[in-house]
Structures are given as C-alpha cells and as structure tokens.
Amino acid sequence: MRAAEVVSLGRSGLPVSRLGLGLASLGGMYAPVATARAVATVDAAWEHGVRLYDTAPVYGYGRSESVAGLALRPRPRDEYVLCTKVGRLIEPGGPDTQTIWADPPPGLGPRLDYSYPAVLRSVEESLERLGLDRVDVLHVHDPDEDYPTALGEAYRALAELRAAGVVRAVSIGVNHADVAARFLREAPAPGPDCVLLAGRYTLLDQSGLAELLPLALARNVAVLAAGVFQSGLLADPRPGAAYGYAEVPTALLDRIAALRAVCARYAVPPLAAALQFPLGHPAVATVLVGARAPEEVTENARLLDHPVPPALWRDLKSLRLLPENAPTPE
Template sequence: MRTRALPHGLELTELGLGAAQLGNLHRVTTDDETAQTVDAAWEGGIRYFDTAPHYGVGLSERRLGEQLRSRPRDEYVVSTKVGRLLVPSPATAHERDPHGFDVPADPTRVWDFSRDGVLRSVEASLERTGLDRLDILYLHDPDDHFDQASTEGIGALIELREQGVVGAVGAGMNHAAPLAELIRRADVDVVMCAGRFTLLDHSALEALLPLALERGVGIVAAGVYNSGLLSTPRPPADALFDYAPAPAALMQRAHAIADVCEQHGVTLPEAAVAYVLRHPAVVSVVLGARGRSQVEQNLARAQTPVPDALWHELAEGGLIPKENA
C-alpha cells in the first residue's frame, strides 16, 4: 500500500485503521473479532492505526496495543489522543458508558487540556498500550476548551515532540475552522478532520486544506462517509448524516452522486474514499472496522480505481467543487 509523508520522517499508509470499534463502539467487539481486525489490516498493508482513551474508556488502546506489540515496531504508526483523562468511578461501575461504547461506566472521562493533564494522559496511554512510544498525538475534540488546548495543551505536545517522546502532534476535530486556527497559532504537523471533507461536505476546502498545504501540515481524513449516508451504494431511507437522520436535500444529493458513480462503474463509498485521497494535503483516510470482512471491504474500496471522468461529471453537475475535480 502506498504511503504519504509527514514532517519529521513519519509516513502514513493512505488507508488507516480507526480503532473505535475495538472499544466496543455501539456493541461488544469480541477478542476474536479484535484479533481478526488487526490481522486483516496488517495483511492488507495497513500500517497506520488510530485510537484514543475515549474509545471504550481505554479498552481500544489496550486491545490495539496487545495486537501490535508482537509486530516490528518500526513498521507501523500509532496515533492516540489527549484531552480526556480517565478517572476511576466505582460509584458508576454498575452502569453502562453513556457515550456510545458498550463498557462499564468506570472509569469516567474528565476534560483536561492543561499541561499536566496532557502529560498524565500520554503516560496513561503508554501504559495501556504497552508500546515503547506513540507516533502521533492529537488534541481530541477541544471545541469547548479551545483557548487552553490551543495554547497550553498544544504547547505540551510540542514539548514532547521536541524531547523525542512523540513524532508528530496536532488535533482531531469535527469542525474545520478551529483546526485551521490551530495551524495558524501553533507549529503542528498533522490534523485529523472528521466529516468536513467529504463528497457531501466541502467546508474544509474553504480554509483548512489550502492553509495545510501552505504550511506543510498533513490532513488525516476521518468520517468520510458522514456517519452513514455515503457508506452504501444507495443510501437507505433511514440513512444518517453526522449521527442524525439525513436531511432530504442531502439525501437527494447523495442519490444524484450515486447515479453518476453507477454510470462509471464505481460505488458511492468507493468514490467517497477516492475523492478525499485526491487532495494533495490529505496523507491518509482512516476507516473504522470490526472484523476481517469489514477491513477487507475497506481495503477493496480504497484500492478501486476511479476514472477522472467521474469527477469531471460531478463537477459539471454542481455536485462537487470544480477546484477539487
């Protein structure tokens, strides 16, 4: 699988594995499914793996670390995130996690983008994964804490990078504008943009992607299916967009794009991945998976050739911006 380079010598495979499902996202992922997921990704050439303390309150980090520790450390890249400290909460241990993961509500998450909080988070992630180092650290969803995260928080990550503890630093968010602002304010290497650069949402093209190109900052694209609307060849009537029922106008656009895709022998999800990878600022697309079949489906989608004529037709029809056709 092809790789794309980040500053400081890191290279990411064009397809990365998102490990939220290893943290029991929406339902339990078995240990066997976990092993199958990472094995299939490795066999398919994926060498970039993304996790976070938030995913199953540490379960994803533990499971991913267990699966990777026996593999050659210099052959893969791992990213995790800071901003949510995991704090013991025995009083809620009998409850289920309220944030979409099928795990006990112990520990619980506490927002903390202070220097101390960042350092504690990194130490805990190293312990949970059992890895000797973490390659990329992202500020995780700092929307409501942006002032502290974009100063003290990113400052702590840059300090760790300068000490050689981590290879690259940045942030992961569901909004493009604050990621652009972080690039303006700080010396970051890479940002993860979720759902804001897709076939249906082009908001990252306004400022984030041009600025990233100008500053030499890599873009890792996540959420390229907009949480469901672009994940099947034809969106079902109950399709989701950003975790809510898809508005009628977006549903209509998705079907119009699917019409053009079918004319060119390409499926909607195949086009969704290829569209994002066309942009020169994008260094990787991260897709989540649970089990071998989902990983193999992701690999097949990412490796399907898409003719240039498809993009030109979509642009001429006003379905994508002409500058990205």
C-alpha cells in the first residue's frame, strides 16, 4: 500500500491519494511552526505523492489556510484535492477560542456560526486566505455543536454550492460516529458525499464500524479516517501522559501493550499497523495524518508502505483486540 496510490473519493469522483496531509499542526497546534518549515512540510508531502490536503479556518485562526495557499498555489490546481471547513468564522474578538493554538493572530478568534449567510461568508474568507479560486471539498465542522442549524442551514448552503459547481463534494467533519450516521440519515438527498471521521475507526476505537461505515458504504459516501495515531498514545503509551484523559485508564494501557506485543512479534511498527488498518474497510478512501516537519511526512509515507502480514491481523482478532468483523488490508 503506497501513499501515492490514487482512489476515488466516493461518488464525488475526486481522485485522492491514500495518504492525505492534515494541516492543523501547521496552523500552530500546541506549538508554532515557522512558515518556511510549514511550506517545506507540504512540499515533502507533494514529493511523496500526497494529493489530498485538509485545512480549516479554526486551525491557527486562519494561519493553516494561509500556509496551505502559500504552499499549494505554485502547484497545478487540477492535480490535488483541497478541503476546508465551515461552522466557525474568524473575526476580531471571536469568543469561541481554543487553548491548543500556539501564538494565534492577535485580536482574532473563532465564532461558532452554522447559519446560511455565515457559511457563504466563511467560504469567501477561506478563499481569500488561501489565495485560490476554489476548494474541492467543504466539511461542516463539528455539526454537533449546533446540530439543527448545521443540518438545516449549513448543509443547505453547501448543497447549493455543490449544485452550482462551486465545490465538488460536501462533507462533515466529526469526532463522533453516531453524529455522522445521524447526519447521513437526516440530510436531504443526495446528502453528503464524504465524512471526515476523527479517532473513531482506529486500532484502539472501532466505534464507527457498527453503523456509520456500513451506511457510508451503502450510499457510496467516502470516509476520510483521521486521528489514527490517537494523539500519540499508540506511539508512546507512558502512564503519566494524558492524551486527552485526566489519566489514561489502566485497561487502555494494557490493551495498547498487547497490541504492541503483537506488532513486535511480526517486526511491524505499531504506527504502520495504525495507518493501514482503516484502509482495510472499503468505505475508507484515505487516511489523513498531520505533520509539522518534512521528516514526519517521510516517516508516515514509509509506515504506510511497510509490509504487514495477514497473520498480524488474525492474531489481533484472536486476542479480541480487533472485532472479528473488521475488514483488514489484504
């Protein structure tokens, strides 16, 4: 399995690479990234055949989109797929700030707004920051923050942009599989073309398997799997580290240790298994992985290409570390 392998993004028909680059880190998630380093990171992704890039207005309060545009504008526009999001406007005094962004632009902050006019304004402002004439995929970002408005107004705005040919695909970006499944069921036809699912179809969490992934497959809705490294927990499961928990549960640490032991038996880096596992499901088109330096992109491409024997997946299932019905890469 290679990073540059190209597949269709569900019914949208957009050609995407199996490995996508998430651009949150380049917006300064947890630590600032110098502009030159950020551009070099995108350049490295391009050299490895990555042709899917995902950003959002809230990532660094506009910085991620600005860097994305700076790095991608010299590239042939029809040779990559660019995604951004709606649901948060970046404006002076925006009150819905997040502590994870290092050194945000002074005076600016996000404001949650899924209304029809706010979505149209958000798209215009994203294009200004990107310095591009279009994006290919628009996600409704975290629709559970205001589900009725996200479904009734944000989706309607994006569906109209799709019908007018302004964007090729409409999507939702979610952290909860049940929210995504509900949105797919309740959105007016033809519904979203894809779903960005963060952290809910991974080696540690298969909650997307029961309802969302079968529903997406039946409707030819492509899934973009993100958060597959579980915020670093798979790479470095230290007992004192939080990884989104007040304290990592002992049972989870034990499960990770068992996963790592199986990987060690077959000389497979745990992160290689983590990257490749979601792609075993036919609904999953691509894995989105962030990076903050060129060498991280190179390592992710190497991990995606690392051989994983079928026996490893069988062992994980026999130990009940994966569900028996979870499809695994061939």
